[in-house]
Amino acid sequence: MTSSSTLTVTKSPPALIPPAGPTPRGTLSLSSIDKTVAGSGFVCLIQVFSPPSLSAARRDLGAAAAVAAMRDGFARALVPYYPVAGRIAPSGLAVDCTGEGIWFVEAAASCVLADVDGLECCPLPIPQQLLLPRPPPGEKLDGLIFMVQATRFTCGGFAVGIIFRHAVFDGQGAAQFLTAVGELARGLKAPSVAPVWDRDTIPDAPSPLPGQVTEFRLVTQVADISAESIARVKDEFKQASAASTGEVCSTFDAVTAIVFKCRTLALASALPDDDAEVRVAFAVSTRRLLRGVLPIPTVEGYYGNCVFLACVARTGKAVREAALAEVVGAVREAKEAVPARFAGWMRGVEQYDVPPLDYSTVTLSDWSRLGFDEVDYGFGAPGYVSPLNDHNNFIVQLHYVRPPPPRRGGVRVVLRCVEEPHAAAFAVELAKFA
Structure with missing residues (x-):
């Protein structure tokens, strides 16, 4: 170098x-x-x-x-x-x-x-x-x-x-x-x-109430979650749900459960007690839900914001002690609630809830399928795409991106969601899924 x-x-x-x-x-x-x-x-x-x-x-x-x-x-x-x-x-x-x-x-x-x-x-x-x-x-x-x-x-x-x-x-x-x-x-x-x-x-629905903003001293980290680890979590969820619903989970569900649990384990010493709440919030695309609002032929070309925030909130103790399949279930439950919540917000009968932007809340965005890594200006598609957000210390956040070759198949997580006292423990937990 x-x-x-x-x-x-x-x-x-x-x-x-x-x-x-x-x-x-x-x-x-x-x-x-x-x-x-x-x-x-x-x-x-x-x-x-x-x-x-x-x-x-x-x-x-x-x-x-x-x-x-x-x-x-x-x-x-x-x-x-x-x-x-x-x-x-x-x-x-x-x-x-x-x-x-x-x-x-x-x-x-x-x-x-x-x-x-x-x-x-x-x-x-x-x-x-x-x-x-x-x-x-x-x-x-x-x-x-x-x-x-x-x-x-x-x-x-x-x-x-x-x-x-x-x-x-x-x-x-x-x-x-x-x-x-x-x-x-x-x-x-x-x-x-x-x-x-x-x-x-788009209806003039109510905007979210502004939350209190805190500045953190966040550490930038990168972790690769392997395809094998993702498959293992998917299989655990499938087996856990076989007797009841027989559902399967997505890669997003599995990786989100992994990261949420790893971060909660790393933050154990920072939480005031076992009942302290931890949260993972994530943006869910609502383009398909706008088909009743925008003319159908124009939905594909609409380039404005089409996202609604979903949130999983549990006590720190519950997340630490839960099997990953249970955490996956909580992520899926939050996703599945979005259509009804979004429809209520569009009608003006439900508030756009933003969770507290404190250290207990991590906000994530999935960039792995947005299309940034398929853009070709004339010299081929990029081998790697990543956010550059080292300047942002006000939102505890992480992004999913496609890992560069030859690690394709898994998911790379670009993290700015812990401060220095918890960075090493977080890295150790994530390494278990590399």
Whole structure:
């Protein structure tokens, strides 16, 4: 690995990419679901692309052409996705369609990807701020919706750092936009999925009450849950439910049960007593539940927020002593309650409950199937995608991502959900499922 003291990343000045053609002007309201996540601010992630198959003589020319094609893809995608080229209104509740464009940064690293372990290790050998775009001085972050940085490594590989505003996209919506960029960068005449705004068709349901925010000193960790461990937990659940319901569980159910129990065991010394509550909250996609709200032909192209929060809450003692099959059952119960709860919220008869954002609550997002790892800007799909959230110390959180080859089949968990006193114990518990 190259020493961080000798590694450099040289950035070009940020440049605006405006839409490639005329776009509508005006103001578009965000939906009530968008507004529930507006306080989450920005989402940061990185896509890592291994060196393209270019000859040494053509590598520089190929890299320059690839970045130029990517820029063109963004410019063309901003025509149908014209709200993304605008700015968040001062109220924070709408988008002003100004057509200004998105900020794009080109950068060059002084090493090959292999020198930094393919950016798969934790902590990153490159500070994340060097891999993420920043607007020029004087540009207000509050109004921005999307920014991109393409960093080229000397081997010909790329890291694409992305920052997007959560109030405008959920993860699936942002991946849909990036897929369109890739399609247009590769020469398609139009995105395969036509984008749909339609935020005003979603009922103006009540927003969640703001919770108390606490700053933590969270440690970043990465754990790989093996396919064998996932299969074992699935089998335990299947056997436990055979006499009653005969149900089977998903990979998400199994991994969530593993992580929730491991974290609860690691936090045993931090809980005031056995009856203290611990919680795992997770976002459930509600796109299929919007089929009665949005016109059916447009549901596929809707790129706004379509998530509802599910939560499992138990005493610390109950989680520590429960078999994993029981914890899986609790996760499934919380998931299965979402359709009725979401329908009640849409009718205005149920509050969007947000659990206490304290150290006893871990919030997770499943990125393993959103589509970020299938985006092709013209140099193949990324070998690895990961959130970059070392700056966030206010939400105890974790993300599921697809592990890089050759560990495909399992699930990688990117964690910022314990402080230093509990990090070692948490790692020991998770290692049992590697």
